[in-house]
Amino acid sequence: MFQSKLFTKTQKEPPKDEAAINAQYLTRGGFIYKNSAGVYSFLPLGFRVIQKIAAIIREEMNAIGGQEILMPALVEKKYLDATGRWDVDVGFEVSGKKDKSADFVLGWTHEEVLTAIAGKYISSYKDLPFAAYQIQTKFRNEPRAKSGLLRGREFMMKDLYSFHADESGLNRYYEQVRAAYLKIFERVGLETVYTVAAGGDFTAENTHEFQVLSPVGEDTIFVCAKRDYAENKEISKLKSGDNCPSCGGKIEEQKSIEVANIFPLGTKYSQAFNLQYSKKSGEKADVAMGSYGIGLGRVMGTIVEVFHDEAGIIWPESVAPFQVHLLELGASGQKIYDALLKAGIEVLYDDRDESAGAKFADADLMGIPYRAVISAKTGDKIELKRRGEEKTELVSLKELVLESSSKSKAPNSK
Amino acid sequence: MFQSKLFTKTQKEPPKDEAAINAQYLTRGGFIYKNSAGVYSFLPLGFRVIQKIAAIIREEMNAIGGQEILMPALVEKKYLDATGRWDVDVGFEVSGKKDKSADFVLGWTHEEVLTAIAGKYISSYKDLPFAAYQIQTKFRNEPRAKSGLLRGREFMMKDLYSFHADESGLNRYYEQVRAAYLKIFERVGLETVYTVAAGGDFTAENTHEFQVLSPVGEDTIFVCAKRDYAENKEISKLKSGDNCPSCGGKIEEQKSIEVANIFPLGTKYSQAFNLQYSKKSGEKADVAMGSYGIGLGRVMGTIVEVFHDEAGIIWPESVAPFQVHLLELGASGQKIYDALLKAGIEVLYDDRDESAGAKFADADLMGIPYRAVISAKTGDKIELKRRGEEKTELVSLKELVLESSSKSKAPNSK
Numbered sequence: 001m002f003q004s005k006l007f008t009k010t011q012k013e014p015p016k017d018e019a020a021i022n023a024q025y026l027t028r029g030g031f032i033y034k035n036s037a038g039v040y041s042f043l044p045l046g047f048r049v050i051q052k053i054a055a056i057i058r059e060e061m062n063a064i065g066g067q068e069i070l071m072p073a074l075v076e077k078k079y080l081d082a083t084g085r086w087d088v089d090v091g092f093e094v095s096g097k098k099d100k101s102a103d104f105v106l107g108w109t110h111e112e113v114l115t116a117i118a119g120k121y122i123s124s125y126k127d128l129p130f131a132a133y134q135i136q137t138k139f140r141n142e143p144r145a146k147s148g149l150l151r152g153r154e155f156m157m158k159d160l161y162s163f164h165a166d167e168s169g170l171n172r173y174y175e176q177v178r179a180a181y182l183k184i185f186e187r188v189g190l191e192t193v194y195t196v197a198a199g200g201d202f203t204a205e206n207t208h209e210f211q212v213l214s215p216v217g218e219d220t221i222f223v224c225a226k227r228d229y230a231e232n233k234e235i236s237k238l239k240s241g242d243n244c245p246s247c248g249g250k251i252e253e254q255k256s257i258e259v260a261n262i263f264p265l266g267t268k269y270s271q272a273f274n275l276q277y278s279k280k281s282g283e284k285a286d287v288a289m290g291s292y293g294i295g296l297g298r299v300m301g302t303i304v305e306v307f308h309d310e311a312g313i314i315w316p317e318s319v320a321p322f323q324v325h326l327l328e329l330g331a332s333g334q335k336i337y338d339a340l341l342k343a344g345i346e347v348l349y350d351d352r353d354e355s356a357g358a359k360f361a362d363a364d365l366m367g368i369p370y371r372a373v374i375s376a377k378t379g380d381k382i383e384l385k386r387r388g389e390e391k392t393e394l395v396s397l398k399e400l401v402l403e404s405s406s407k408s409k410a411p412n413s414k
Numbered sequence: 415m416f417q418s419k420l421f422t423k424t425q426k427e428p429p430k431d432e433a434a435i436n437a438q439y440l441t442r443g444g445f446i447y448k449n450s451a452g453v454y455s456f457l458p459l460g461f462r463v464i465q466k467i468a469a470i471i472r473e474e475m476n477a478i479g480g481q482e483i484l485m486p487a488l489v490e491k492k493y494l495d496a497t498g499r500w501d502v503d504v505g506f507e508v509s510g511k512k513d514k515s516a517d518f519v520l521g522w523t524h525e526e527v528l529t530a531i532a533g534k535y536i537s538s539y540k541d542l543p544f545a546a547y548q549i550q551t552k553f554r555n556e557p558r559a560k561s562g563l564l565r566g567r568e569f570m571m572k573d574l575y576s577f578h579a580d581e582s583g584l585n586r587y588y589e590q591v592r593a594a595y596l597k598i599f600e601r602v603g604l605e606t607v608y609t610v611a612a613g614g615d616f617t618a619e620n621t622h623e624f625q626v627l628s629p630v631g632e633d634t635i636f637v638c639a640k641r642d643y644a645e646n647k648e649i650s651k652l653k654s655g656d657n658c659p660s661c662g663g664k665i666e667e668q669k670s671i672e673v674a675n676i677f678p679l680g681t682k683y684s685q686a687f688n689l690q691y692s693k694k695s696g697e698k699a700d701v702a703m704g705s706y707g708i709g710l711g712r713v714m715g716t717i718v719e720v721f722h723d724e725a726g727i728i729w730p731e732s733v734a735p736f737q738v739h740l741l742e743l744g745a746s747g748q749k750i751y752d753a754l755l756k757a758g759i760e761v762l763y764d765d766r767d768e769s770a771g772a773k774f775a776d777a778d779l780m781g782i783p784y785r786a787v788i789s790a791k792t793g794d795k796i797e798l799k800r801r802g803e804e805k806t807e808l809v810s811l812k813e814l815v816l817e818s819s820s821k822s823k824a825p826n827s828k
Contacts, residue, residue, distance in 0.1 A: 005479070005481075005544070006481070007481060007535055007541070007544040007546060007577075008535055009535050030535075033531050033534065035485070035486055035490065035493075035527060035530075035531075036486075036488065036490045036517075036518075039486045039488050039490070040486065041483060041484065041485045041486060042483055042484040043483050043531075044481040044482065044483055044546070046483075047482050047484050050484070065419070067420070067421060068458065068461050069456055069457050069458055069460075069461050070455065070456040070464070070570075071449070071455045072449055072450075072453045072454065072568045073487065073551060073553075074450065074453050074506075074553070074567065076449065076450040087511060088511070089511050089512065091511050092488075092508050092509070092510065092511075092518075093509050093510070093511060093514075094506045094507070094508055094520065095506070095509070096506065096507070096555045097502070097503050097505050097506075097507060097555065098503065100507075103450075104450070104506075106508065106520075113449060113455070117449075117455060117457075118421070120447065121421055121422055121423050121444075127421070130419070130421040132421060132458070137487060137551060139487075139488070141510045141511065153488065154488050156484075163421075
């Protein structure tokens, strides 16, 4: 894409109303725009990042048999009354302009809605197991929406729900989802700690969170030195210096960002909706369920919190809006641009009439993995620099193509 | 996909609470589920259709320079107060569970929001023109939501907005969008009539609609025999039998479904938000704008209204959930299934233990373009039938691949 055509621009100063690093850099780079507290627009660069994250999540959900659907944001009272979740504080109520009685809440989760749908299709053990997911907009009336994309009042979420004949089937699938989530976070570049946590409004059972250690995290977890065992402080009886119950290593208290959570719901929702199936024997039994969420915007914000320096963002290649940022400085980059596109590489081509300093600063801020400079000095070659590294090298077009496509695999070619 | 794994099932009887053909067939086929009046879920088959439609729209929007973004559903009062559209009846108000004062309306359109965003980035004539679009969920408090996907209270929409230095730039782009829309509707299989209409809550100017002639349409238009000129009854002084002001042909009154509309907004919104730019001369001027919508669910519903028979849906290949419906009747279709997947063809494989009659009825209802039957009778061959045609023929695997992939081009290979 020609940078001169991009309708957004970078800004030098951080926005005054944003304290979080992710919101500051994403706003300055033109990735997002704050419409209201906790309510953001994804601008062209930001939308590309969200789409990359979505594509990776889709692939891993499809790989474990998830069937993609799309449920509505308008959730009628009858659904939430069935489980007593109509009056939960995070709900936004919806009413008509004239008729002010509230019939709908804006969905902050979809257990009830999908359980009702499943009731139409599940009758026999032959109909189980299955899993369905959506990538859909959720709403939560957050009193403290001050962390940029980490805590939104409107946000995109992937929510998967699974339906099983019994707890053992649920438990097996739960482990498959855990493995799929680990793959997703590995692919987007985030190291996560699998953490035992409470069930909140969802279940009386323990649940599990995927936590990314970060000083800006709003969660506190107790985690062992090996990172293979952790408990959320809200349920934990551990304290710093204790021995890990799993590996014996020392337990530390850490701040962390919750990027995903998974819930063994058991039969709570199926009982509320009378979702039963007939066993081979003819006997009726409750369906066992699990639910599994990932916040896409929160993943994007967390990536920025983890991968940045004083000059801007450093995107992992798998989620970068473009692979190559081509800067022309007094010599046309058009031929190189055309050649890179032809090689299937995503390029942001800075064809603007700006100073070298301004172009370099924008490139650092936007954080595209490969910076390729064409100038009078570079001759037939291209000056290549990886974002986050100091070293520059003169390479040929062929070398640039090889280098920048080596790790920038499309989501479906890992 | 294995049909035995699909969590939805077909149903023989039309749902009692749906009068519209599109809702009846889409519900019976397992494409959609009605959650509330005018509020639907897209189930796996329906979601695939919506994604096909979205991909075609995206391609044509990108081809005319549209930059994809995503704006929020929560639209704060300050935005709509600027244009006096806060208290429009179609708006759903949003409020907290405790604090009942309404701060947000659910976006039923995004002129105000994007105009405010554009104000951050437009200062000079050099920043114009540009166009941005989103595929996003809209909400309208429709009193009569009885037409299935044709009139929803929550629905997916593609909305494009363009920004120009003057009216002549706007008018040129308006014609580009018109051409792109014609391509989109041609690709999804719909014949549309370009119709002069009123501006509603959007503009005092005349606007244009893309109308699909259909007895179930809620609009009435006056259209000439050649279909190259039409006016919406709400603004027209024409009557049946008049001569067409364009071609001289006879004018007829027709019912039709509005699948898209485009609006030359002029400077209404830029004036409300003080969105100005500096000309080369240094003089300030208002930005000229256009907005351009397509309802994705409505397009899907319209396709069903136009393409069906007494047995079910007849999907155009470009938007079909799968290209081939492979039915095994007493002989395994697994090898053929594997071979078709390898050839890149999307296949729904009916591997269920059902009667031939049940499988044929489901295939007709679901409307996948090519029905391929494997049975003891077919031997090495496959019995191929196109949905909507009577003729069956015995073909080889190679012929099946050639036939079913000939028109089932991926959206990006038209």
